[in-house]
Amino acid sequence: xxxxxxxxxxxxxxxxxxxxxxxxxxxxxxxxxxxxxxxxxxxxxxxxxxxxxxxxxxxxxxxxxxxxxxxxxxxxxxxxxxxxxxxxxxxxxxxxxxxxxxxxxxxxxxxxxxxxxxxxxxxxxxxxxxxxxxxxxxxxxxxxxxxxxxxxxxxxxxxxxxxxxxxxxxxxxxxxxxxxxxxxxxxxxxxxxxxxxxxxxxxxxxxxxxxxxxxxxxxxxxxxxxxxxxxxxxxxxxxxxxxxxxxxxxxxxxxxxxxxxxxxxxxxxxxxxxxxxxxxxxxxxxxxxxxxxxxxxxxxxxx
Numbered sequence: 573x574x575x576x577x578x579x580x581x582x583x584x585x586x587x588x589x590x591x592x593x594x595x596x597x598x599x600x601x602x603x604x605x606x607x608x609x610x611x612x613x614x615x616x617x618x619x620x621x622x623x624x625x626x627x628x629x630x631x632x633x634x635x636x637x638x639x640x641x642x643x644x645x646x647x648x649x650x651x652x653x654x655x656x657x658x659x660x661x662x663x664x665x666x667x668x669x670x671x672x673x674x675x676x677x678x679x680x681x682x683x684x685x686x687x688x689x690x691x692x693x694x695x696x697x698x699x700x701x702x703x704x705x706x707x708x709x710x711x712x713x714x715x716x717x718x719x720x721x722x723x724x725x726x727x728x729x730x731x732x733x734x735x736x737x738x739x740x741x742x743x744x745x746x747x748x749x750x751x752x753x754x755x756x757x758x759x760x761x762x763x764x765x766x767x768x769x770x771x772x773x774x775x776x777x778x779x780x781x782x783x784x785x786x787x788x789x790x791x792x793x794x795x796x797x798x799x800x801x802x803x804x805x806x807x808x809x810x811x812x813x814x815x816x817x818x819x820x821x822x823x824x825x826x827x828x829x830x831x832x833x834x835x836x837x838x839x840x841x842x843x844x845x846x847x848x849x850x851x852x853x854x855x856x857x858x859x860x861x862x863x864x865x866x867x868x869x870x871x872x873x874x875x
Contacts, residue, residue: 588768588832589620592651593628596635603635603644622768624649624832636660645768652823653761653832669770672850673786673843677775682846686777689845693838694793709778719796727804746814750807753815754799755791757822759784762791765835790839798825 594605594613603615603623615623622645625631631646639646639660646660676682684705691699691708695715699708717734724731729747744752766773766787776785778792802821811817826832843850 588622588624588836589615590624590626590652591629592626595630595632596623596625597632598634598638601638603638620644622647622764624653624764626651647764647767649760649764650819650823652826653764654757654819654823654826656760656763656767659764659767669850670772670775672848673771673775675848676843676846677777682848683777685845685847686842689842690778690789690793693842694796705778712778720800723796723801723804727801727808729804729807746810747804747807750803750814750818751800753818754803754822755795757819757826758791758795758799759787761826761832762794762835763787765832765839766790768832769836769839771839790835790842793838793842794831794835798822798829798831 591605594607597604597606599612599614603620605613605615607613623639625646625648627650629648636646638644648657648659649655650657676686687705687708688699691712694712700711703711720734721731724747731747732745734751735744735748763773763784771786773784773787774782776782776789779785779788782788799822802825803818806814806817806821809817
């Protein structure tokens with residue numbers, strides 16, 4: 573059996589590292605990325621909380637096994653995270669943040685505090701006092717509808733309402749198609765951030781009952797400063813392929829603004845409004861759930 577590797581605390585790790593057009597493998601017990609010319613780039617074992625695997629990346633079995641042992645999350649994404657296709661070992665095999673998130677979501681007083689914080693971050697002002705989550709949701713919806721109108725007017729786009737049907741995509745008007753493409757990109761990068769930070773996409777506070785409820789909660793905080801103005805700007809240009817142009821523009825904006833790296837501390841800020849400290853993870857939180865067969869040793873590792 574392979575000797576256990578002591579995990580590096582999350583706060584001492586690099587948060588995110590993108591890998592594009594390379595082969596992620598293991599050499600001498602550490603991660604290594606080999607590009608098409610054979611150049612090797614070594615990565616610190618356990619020193620990265622999450623590896624974002626962009627198009628053109630291959631991953632060896634040894635690398636996936638090492639990631640599981642040291643608690644490094646592997647996420648397969650589109651360029652700059654505009655799509656999330658799959659993830660390996662969500663949360664880095666840690667339950668502490670999941671339990672913390674669930675406690676905040678299940679206790680009404682704590683949930684309301686988090687919702688109020690999300691509202692304040694989204695609109696830049698404190699929400700009205702003595703309002704329930706349901707009431708704040710209604711107030712938020714009205715403000716969002718007005719913001720859509722204002723941004724559309726600023727870009728000279730005719731705006732009716734937020735209305736689309738994923739089953740009849742081509743029947744939607746141009747602004748709605750651009751908005752849907754842009755928000756899908758934002759949801760991809762947000763889900764990657766949620767997983768990298770060790771939380772559950774389904775446990776939401778404003779949105780509930782959906783597989784990506786928490787993703788929607790977090791994405792909404794950043795939506796109107798990032799993808800919504802971009803979507804209306806492209807809608808005003810009326811390009812031949814608006815969805816593709818939106819995706820490429822989102823990719824560039826996400827990279828230029830380091831959005832993914834901003835979202836992770838943002839999540840911590842939102843949840844801290846609950847005023848309870850997240851529990852410390854147990855020492856064996858990121859060790860393998862199933863021991864490796866005896867006698868195999870490093871037989872599957874190259875180098």
